[in-house]
Amino acid sequence: MDNSGQDDPGVFPPITAPDDEIRDRAVARHTQLTKPVGSLGRLEELGAWVSACQGVCPPKPFERPRVVVFAGDHGIATQGVSAYPSEVTAQMVANFLAGGAAVNVLATAAGATVRVVDVAVAGETSPTVSKFKVRNGSGLIDREDALTAAETAAAVKAGRDIADEEIDGGADVLVAGDMGIGNTTPSAVLIAALTGSEPVAVVGRGTGIDDQGWMRKTAAIRDALRRARKVGADPVALLRTAGGADLAAMAGFLAQAAARRTPVVLDGVVVGAAAMVAEELAPGAREWWVAGHRSVEPAHAIVLDHLDLKPILDFGMRLGEGSGALTALPVLSAATRILAEMATFADAGIAGPADAPQPAATPPPAAQAAAPEPSFTEPVPPAEPEPPKFTVAPPLDL
């Protein structure tokens, strides 16, 4: 393992891209499999990406997918920017540990196991998840820094160490998830600071705020952004000023996974904000990530555009916890197994493309002009926020 930069957790070794030669081999193998050329659409591209990440063709089916949920509270939640109170964060951590949350169900369905890490939950959580705890809740970012410099370094290092632990423990694909009441506000600020976006372009309804909440949240983003823009060129300073310990840990985790040449399935807007910072910390890291889905949060589309990532799913989801990524993981697994397990024309004794009259690989110019851009995701209009049904702590009466 390359340890360069370990003394300063914000300094990463140069990221090298997945293996292009292997990717080409995987693309070529697809033409030999018993199907019309190109007929598995985006599955082919995803399988070739996994092959390139693993550096082997055909790729190995995933044996140990792992989701890490980074939990943390945010002082800004006291400003009426969420539909739920901060105490839900610790309660949901307990729910994750009891196996009752969406992340548990979706992980089981996708063949993944779950790890929960309390990086900055306000209050106590189980000692089994608090080894990397940096503080109780991050600061009120519209008026003070989210973290001290030492806390920022500790949080980024925590994320790097967690990635190392998981990869050394055999994880062959990672998923980052998040849990933290109020965390869509610092996420929006980070995204706006890194893309030059205005508060109204990045604000979203999060857990389901009403119009009054939307106005409070937009004002909070505006005030925090005024502070964040001053340090926008320095990703560590940005995490300290306007992020939080959970976001800093996620950024360290995502950058370290890339440094360790391990593929990651990204989740929604919060993981997306951390990914944008990780790409600043470790340029090229994005080549090691695939976007599991597009969240309904408007800022997530900005993230995907900025990182040039095409989501696998667009299901109108806005939960977090890694839920969108885990819903997409079976698609990525299927794409990998197609390349690994399908018979070739030669294996099956079927006349392959070279033996049969072939349709033109590219449509003739007229057809090309008329052909719509292939779309692998169905856009879903933003859903009306459902009335919250959580029974442990009711939504705030704002």
Ligand SMILES: O=C(O)c1ccc[n+]([C@@H]2O[C@H](COP(=O)([O-])O)[C@@H](O)[C@H]2O)c1
């Ligand atoms: O991942 C997303 O795109 C996403 C979108 C909206 C909400 N969330 C989750 O909801 C919580 C943050 O929402 P809020 O309204 O409290 O800022 C936090 O626990 C996130 O995991 C997550």
Ligand SMILES: Cc1cc2nc[nH]c2cc1C
């Ligand atoms: C309010 C709430 C926010 C969440 N964010 C991720 N999981 C969640 C679960 C609940 C209940």
